[in-house]
Amino acid sequence: MQAAQADDISADTVAGQVPELLVVSNPGSGAQDGQARREALATVFREQGRAFRFIDVDGPGDLEEASRRAAEEARGRKGVIVAVGGDGTINTVAQAAWRAGCALGVLPQGTFNLFGRDHGIAQDLEQAARMLLRARPRPVAVGEVNGRLFLVNASVGLYPQLLEDREVFKQQFGRRRWVAVLAGLVTIFEWRRQLTLEFERDGQAVVVRTPTLFVGNNRLQLERIGLPAEVVARVGEGELAAVMARPIGTGRMVLLMLRGAIGRLGEAEQVDSFAFRSLTVKVVGMRKLKLAADGEVGVMAPPLRFSVASRPLLLMVPRDEDRVPVA
CATH class of the missing domain: 2.60.200.40 (Tumour Suppressor Smad4)
Known part of the structure; x- marks a missing residue:
């Protein structure tokens, strides 16, 4: 996994003010749809002057490892790892965030999006991204079965x-x-x-x-x-x-x-x-x-x-x- 360079905005410019966003997107979606999502999110984050990076994921099989590395980096930099996708993708990124002890942002893109809906997160990508920029970290209970x-x-x-x-x-x-x-x-x-x-x-x-x-x-x-x-x-x-x-x-x-x-x-x-x-x-x-x-x-x-x-x-x-x- 490689992390793309920060888009237009250096994380150093906002150090100590607002956390950098490390964005992990669902690699199972089509390349065209994925690129459109990136462009839409980049536009929202740039407009608000927010430091962000997209985390490159080689394919569905790389999602877990990419999330783990991104979560470790987010913890070290006091940033936020952001999951873009359906409940399955969000689960994978959430596991990494939970184990690393860093904050998780959610931008739902699946069919049901029950986790996002239950927490009042918009289903529209750009609206959810704007909400994320104003969001605050809160502890939420999660289930566990045999360590998962x-x-x-x-x-x-x-x-x-x-x-x-x-x-x-x-x-x-x-x-x-x-x-x-x-x-x-x-x-x-x-x-x-x-x-x-x-x-x-x-x-x-x-x-x-x-x-x-x-x-x-x-x-x-x-x-x-x-x-x-x-x-x-x-x-x-x-x-x-x-x-x-x-x-x-x-x-x-x-x-x-x-x-x-x-x-x-x-x-x-x-x-x-x-x-x-x-x-x-x-x-x-x-x-x-x-x-x-x-x-x-x-x-x-x-x-x-x-x-x-x-x-x-x-x-x-x-x-x-x-x-x-x-x-």
């Missing part, structure tokens, strides 16, 4: 498979909403596997069979799918939310998906949800399984230890007067 952070959610079972299948469909048919819905239906109709999970809840040993375990750290998402208000209210206050479906047939699973889409999942008898501070989950009969964290799917070995991270993430949050109401 998640900002929005983490899951095992059906949901990671759904994400993988959705990406395959999008590569074939384009990034349209109907493509995502079709991919979800195909996954549900083909899924037959049930997980057997063992964990302790309220001092009692619990064994459940479920097609998926979903752990949320984002109030906006949990509100939208319709979880009980008493569960949602505890998220972000030192707790996470767990959601599990009971073993059911394909037809009922489709109905659950529809309930979630219209914000009524919590009313379904086949769904159990609860808030927790920490939860250790054993997965019977499996030595490794797919785990999705903020839309990125990997492989993890159980037991799975979910908790709020030991320290918060330092996020550049818009001022109250700049915040965009959640839509």
